[in-house]
Amino acid sequence: MAEHGATVRADGSNAVSNDGQVSYQQDAERIRQTYESQLFTLPAFKMGHYGLRMYRQTQDPKYQAAIWSDMARVASRLNYFATEVHTPKQIAAYSAKRLARYDHKQDVRSDLRYEATKDKPEYFYLGVDLLGSMARANEYGLKHREDAKLRAVIRRYDFKQYATDPEMIRAWAAQLANQVYWLRQLGEQDVVDDFIAAFKATYPDSQDAKLSDQQFMNKVYGLTHIVFAATEYYQHPVKESDYQWIYDYYRANIDTIVERSKEDVIAEIGINFLLAGLEDDPVVEKTRRTIQRAINRQAGLVPAVNGSTDLLDGEHRNVLAIMLLDWQGAHAAPTIQKQPEMFSGKPYGLITK
Incomplete structure (x- = not known):
């Protein structure tokens, strides 16, 4: 049944916008309840990502x-x-084992990743697995x-050989954005x-219309992750002027x-604006309305494109x-230095940095 006057289709999604009758915060709470009632049924990676x-x-x-x-997952990987x-x-x-997994997948993105990475398979170890775990430990104030x-x-x-390769960027734009900022965060090689x-050269704005939907999304994912990675994932605000080219692109192309x-x-773009303190920007409202309309109210979440809940x-x-x-600001947390109560009994292998 629809809540607060919202009309609901047979599949549970909104048939029309809610005309403000269901607040964004209420819908955020609805999704929170859906996930938190079953959070501990999710694998460690997903549970940690959410938590x-x-x-x-x-x-x-x-x-x-x-x-x-999440700390235990990071410790286990780094111990290994x-x-x-x-x-x-x-x-x-x-x-080689990591690369072989991609050879057996049957989708465009996996094909791109396999082809781009088959002559540099160490990228799976270095970029995808090792750097992410070291950076996460670092964010916690650990090593x-x-x-x-x-x-x-x-x-x-x-x-630099991975981060500036156009074929790699077309396959891994968001991941490379994360990884170059993780390297900087760790005080290692700075190739941001x-x-x-290289990203700008690979995806000039004038060529957007020629991109497939998959490549267009890869480009935009790359943009959102440049901002996310610069904030160490929602921990620090950013200045719009430092990434003006990205915000200008969003405003010109949001539709x-x-x-x-x-x-x-779409949600990531809205959060990019929120991280820059731009909550009143029309782009934020547009992204919020789009996400609100997408909610399946019977399932209490935003379904996949194919309707999966x-x-x-x-x-x-x-x-x-x-x-x-329901944005609540950027906060540098948790760290063992500032929130020691969150770190009672560190998993074996992790120590205070």
Whole structure:
């Protein structure tokens, strides 16, 4: 049944906008309830992804277990790498297995990733797996007990070769944005400016109309993740002027983006504006209305493009929807220095940095 006068289609989504009768905050709460009633049924990665973002928004200690689960996942991966996957031979074997997974997938994005990465499979180990875990530990105010060994591994590679390769950017734009900022965050090689220059050259705005929907979304995902990564994921605000080219692009193209993109991307754009303190910008309202209209009210979440209401597959999309609809600011948390109560009993392998 529709709530507060909203009309609902047979599939549960809104048939018309709510004319303000259901507030954005109410809809955020509806999605929160859907996820938090079943949060601990999700795998550690998804539970941690959700819990960390919600804690950064709310500082509510109820997310402590989800964050501990995320720390345990990070510790486990870094323990494994420090002991089992750190020599060139070990990295080659590990990366070959990771690459093989993509060869068996049957979608455009996976094909692009396989083709772009098959001659540099170590990228799966270095960029996709190692850097993300080290950066997450760093955000918590922690590091691995064998941090020096892992940093020595990073220094064997020139990340510029991945970050400036147009084929890699077409396959991994958002991931590369994360990774170049993680390297900077860790005080290692700084190729942020090189990546941004290569990204602009790979995706000139004048060529948007020639891009497939998949490539258009890859471009916009890349843009949103440049801003997200610069904020260390919702921890620090950004100045619009530092990323003027991105915000100008959003404003000029928001209608096309809404038409050609999934809800994840649309929500991310709205959050990019919120991170810059631009809540009153018309783009934010447009993204919020789009996400609100997409909610399946019977399922209590934003479904996939194909209508699926699977909680696991929808976690990324729906945590973004919550943040967009009920934004509570950027907060540098949790860290062991400022919120020690969140870190009672660190998982083995992680130490205070």
